[in-house]
Amino acid sequence: MDGPTQSAEVAIVGGGAAGLATAIFFARHAPGRSVVVLDGAAKLGAKILVSGGGRCNVTNRTVSAADFYGGSPNVVKRILAEFSASDTVAFFNKLGVELHEEEHGKLFPNTNDARTVLDALLNEAGRVGVQLLAGHRVTDVSLATDGFAVAAGATTTFARAVVLATGGRSLPKSGSDGFGYQLAQNLGHSLVPVTPALVPLVLDGEFHKPLSGVSHPVELTVHADGAKPVRIRGMLLWTHFGISGPVVLDASRHWHRARVDGRDATVSASFLPDHDPAAIDGVLIALASSSPAVHLRNALARLLPSRVADAVVGKLNIEPSTVMAQLTKDARRLLGHALGQWSLPVRDSRGYKYAEVTAGGIPLDEVDPRTLASRKCPGLYLVGEILDVDGRIGGFNFQWSWSSAWVAAMALARRFNASELQTP
Ligand SMILES: Cc1cc2nc3c(=O)[nH]c(=O)nc-3n(C[C@H](O)[C@H](O)[C@H](O)COP(=O)(O)OP(=O)(O)OC[C@H]3O[C@@H](n4cnc5c(N)ncnc54)[C@H](O)[C@@H]3O)c2cc1C
Helix, strand or coil, rough: CCCCCEEEEEEEECCCHHHHHHHHHHHCCCCCCCEECCCCCCCCCCCHHHHHHCCCCECCCCCCCHEEEEEHHHHHHHHHHHHHHHHHHHHHCCCCCEEEECCCHHHEECCCHHHHHHHHHHHHHHHHHEECCCCCCCCEEEEEEEECEECCCCCCEEEEEEECCCCCCHHHHCCCCCCCHHHHHHHCCCEEEEEEEEECCEECCCCCCHCCCCEEEEEEEECCCCCCCEEEEEEECCCCEEEEEEEHHHEEEEEHHHHHHCCCCCEEECCCCCHHHHHHHHHHHHHHCCCCCEEEEHHHHCCCHHHHHHHHHHHCCCCCCCCCHHHCHHHHHHHHHHHHEEEEEEEEHHHHHHEEEEEEECHHHHCCCCCCCCCCCCCCEECCHECEEEEEECCCCHHHHHHHHHHHHHHHHHHHHHHHCCCC
């Protein structure tokens, strides 16, 4: 160990949402205790800046364990209860970041600029005395006398406690490349296999290509062998490579998780999500009866975007200029079935480069739910996306970062404030 050394009571590896929040909460509640954040990226907070389309969807008005997947819902519930969405709102308000609500309960900064959120966190970290070290990629965390040795390049940081806040593998150019899993595994943890989540899906074939840019409501169903079908409603966006939009991002984790578990998975869409697929034939019968002289393509355009209607009718080889009264029963039934269960030939997702989050990670049962302390390595804590928890779209993933950061920080503060750990 020839390079420079430093020491801190707490070393946090990773300065994203979870790492920064842990540092702030700890420094606020354990005054006089030193905390250093080491991050491999040249600048902190790249992911916060690109989040929510550059506006940062900080949390959601209503957050519950049902909004998350992965490890035990009871543990997630417990951690969310310690630092709720309203605590997040109050925390940011106190930092001068006012939030407003948009559709589906999503909360954004009033400035509509993610920079406001990042600057507030960085300023507060500075105010409470957190040492922020960008450009310090941690390559090893090992046990040392009285704690840990954290190696980042030539610098070694000796710390009594270490928090792993290295995120997952999504958006690797932001610095979250999955190496944190290795650091945790080196210290005795196992890993629930990881997959991209909240990621667009790539389709085989040509059907999607002419529809690129069209967006409309659907209900997606992910059918995986041996599992209950997962149904999700929302907006689908057709793209040159396949499909995106909130409903697709939410469905993507289910497709990936089935595949990683070795199960076949298929995805289908109902283009008329307000109708039960079995009732769509009745909708077409009603259209034929109310508008018998209208061409099929014009009748369908009342139900869904005309480009989608044209593509569906074309694919089924039904003549679009057929008047509704002359649509044969067979053609009508074929069309009704197709509109209710359109098969989407998913080849893959766009991968971690385009994924908003990573599913899988360090198992929740390997941490103490009261403290997020490792059950494998005393003195180690894990927060944020590195854990096997992923949220649906809508601000839930950041809420997991804030809540898990709070639980670990408060546990650390209690530890360091306890008399037996007071330094003489
Ligand atoms: C494009 C995009 C948009 C998103 N939008 C939203 C949104 O609007 N709302 C929402 O709730 N969620 C959103 N998310 C998800 C959310 O950003 C993440 O869930 C959250 O940032 C996870 O926080 P984290 O601190 O656990 O990990 P990260 O934010 O990934 O931070 C991990 C940090 O650790 C550092 N690091 C990793 N390995 C090392 C190492 N070996 N040594 C030192 N440092 C290391 C990285 O450089 C990084 O700074 C979005 C994600 C993406 C990619």
